[in-house]
Amino acid sequence: MKFHLSSLKLLRVLYLQGFQSADELPKSIGGLIHLKHLSLSYSQFKKLPSSLSKLVYLQTLDLEVDNSLQIPNIIYRMERLRHLYLPKSFHTEDGSKLRLDGLSELETLVNFNTSLCDVKDLDTLTNLRKLRASIKDKLDDLPNILKYISFTKNHLRRSSLSISCPQFCSDAELSLLRTLLGCHRLYKLSIEGRIGKLPEFYHFSSSIAKIAFKASSLEEDPMATLEKLPKLSSLTLYSSTFVGEEMACTVKGFPKLLYLKLWGLSNLKRWRIDAGAMPKLSRLVIARCENLEMLPDGLKFTTTLQKLNIRWMSDDFKDRLRAVDGDEGDDLYKVRHVPDIKLD
Known part of the structure; x- marks a missing residue:
């Protein structure tokens, strides 16, 4: 060389x-x-x-x-x-x-x-103009990052933040979280760590387009808040982000969502999707949700869905999506319109 x-x-x-x-x-x-x-x-x-x-x-x-x-x-x-x-x-x-x-x-x-x-x-x-930053273990630097992102006289147009910390649970930490979520130049946000309670949707900046939560241990269904974000196009919930058993996506929720990944929500048993929810969804990934009983019936209304990836789920769950010797699984009719279905 x-x-x-x-x-x-x-x-x-x-x-x-x-x-x-x-x-x-x-x-x-x-x-x-x-x-x-x-x-x-x-x-x-x-x-x-x-x-x-x-x-x-x-x-x-x-x-x-x-x-x-x-x-x-x-x-x-x-x-x-x-x-x-x-x-x-x-x-x-x-x-x-x-x-x-x-x-x-x-x-x-x-x-x-x-x-x-x-x-x-x-x-x-x-x-x-563009900043992609990460904060690990301690939140000491987060206020200064937020101050920079929010400063109106700089030229920053788009920012992405990845935060890995033990928790957002104390009053001070939750106040900092609300400030973070309200940053108007925040485009993508990833948080790993326990969140005591997800702030109400009006604390979220309308500019946020991509969100990933990991190990949040939320006891209340996060969809009730996240589905109200007007520009959210990508949502990933990892590793016990939600520890409840029931989740729902309601009418007109997630108006711009294109990509949804549910990974490692081991307590989740039932998921409801109403007609009119997620009208633009094109890709759905469900993995390691061992107790999820079946696909939501409302998926039959998501006619925009192009790819469905089912990974590391129980054989019973996957059998509901298979056709064997002319006998169709109980859930196959819900996703018959999806051109690309993978069962791994």
């Missing part, structure tokens, strides 16, 4: 996607001073050289590798960067937080992890 890099000094775009034969990106990468786009996505590089800072004209840097990456703390010097895709797992050489202050032209920032980056640096990213 060293030979090839040193002979390509006029190169403007370099894709090393899927590259697996080297642990460290060669230092000679710094000689490609005209480079504007560098992508290492899906590769297995483990270390970047400090010579990367010589790429003063670089506008796009994609570091979404498949493993943990050691990054020299020099990215803040790359002042012309517009699009930065960090890996999900990384560290600096000395263990300090990765500096991003001064990237005033940055428009896209993906995988900003508050454990690995300094939230205060966001205030210097005055041109940021």
Whole structure:
């Protein structure tokens, strides 16, 4: 690789996607001073050289590798960067937080992890349009993230937040949750952790389009609240997010929902879908809901449904969707209109 890099000094775009034969990106990468786009996505590089800072004209840097990456703390010097895709797992050489202050032209920032980056640096990213951030274990940085997202004078158009914490249960935590849900630039939200009580629908920003909850342990049916969100297009409920036995989707609920995944709701026994609910649903995944007795009868009204994926469910449940020797299962008529049905 060293030979090839040193002979390509006029190169403007370099894709090393899927590259697996080297642990460290060669230092000679710094000689490609005209480079504007560098992508290492899906590769297995483990270390970047400090010579990367010589790429003063670089506008796009994609570091979404498949493993943990050691990054020299020099990215803040790359002042012309517009699009930065960090890996999900990384560290600096000395263990300090990765500096991003001064990237005033940055428009896209993906995988900003508050454990690995300094939230205060966001205030210097005055041109940021898209932010995908994650918070793990502690909620200390969440107020500053919310302050940045909500600041009316920045250029942020769309933000995604992934939060993994023990719980949102105390009065202070629930107040913070309500503030989070109300952020008008919040497009996608993922929360892993117990939620004492889901706030009423009017606390949710109308801009939220995608939601994933995991291990929330909600005792009340979350559908009663979530179905009122006007722009919600994707909903995933994982791992005991709802611990009750009955769930219902009512008339005119989920007007824009396209994708629904129910995974690991082990207490769920009965699910009702009224005619007129989820009028645009195109894909439904049901997995590891061991006690769900049958498919909702109302699925026969969801004529937009294109894909139904049933995974790791009981044989009795799956038999209700099969035709054996001319005998149709009891639930097959409910989804006869669905062109793609998979039973795994």
